[in-house]
Amino acid sequence: MSRRIFYEHESDSRIMLKKDKKELESWTESLDFIGEEMNYLITIENLMLNDHGLYNELLNMRRENTLKSGIMYRYETSNLNAHECDDMACDSYYLNNHEKHRDLYLEHLGKYRALKRKLLSKILLKVKR
Template sequence: MSTRLFYEHESDSRIMFKKDKKELEGWTESLEYINQELDFLIDIENLMLNDANLYAQLLAMRRENTLKSGAMYRYETAMRNAKECDDMACDAFYLNNHEKHRNLYLEHLRNYRALKGKVLSKILLNAKR
């Protein structure tokens, strides 16, 4: 049985707030999972690849992931103030802020996937030798 997220009697701004909050929960969950994957990729790099440059990139990505996670958690806290909006300018501010965080998350995800692909392709290349 699924839980209903939106109701007909809710205002558009309330629906947008709930949608944005749910989306943010997905981003933070994804960043937590990426952190776990990075720990595995760093261990794999240490055991199998021994590539100092790749190791440094993985450490930098883990640091960046930690920073992005922190930013998302701070945004989640700040987002509570969006409930208090009572005009279009306030709504627009929070909408623009949400879009900024979405773009930061998506850019980070692209960068992470590229690095993960690099690690996996290097593992395959080593396995073929």
């Protein structure tokens, strides 16, 4: 059974705030999972490949993920005042800020997926030998 998030009596701006909050929760949850997964990937790389360049890329990605997580958690805290907007300029600020954070998250996710793909393909090549 799905939980209802939006109601007919709510204003468009209130609905947007709720939607943005749910999206941000999804981003932070995803970044937390990536952080956990990075620990596994680093260990696997170390045990199977021992490729110093790739190992350093993984360490850098884990550090970047930690930084991005911090940015998103700070954004979540700063976003608590968004419901107090009473004019279009304020609404526009929060909307643009949210879009900036979405772009940051999606760019990071793309880089992470590319690095993960690189690691997995190298493991497959090694296993096939």
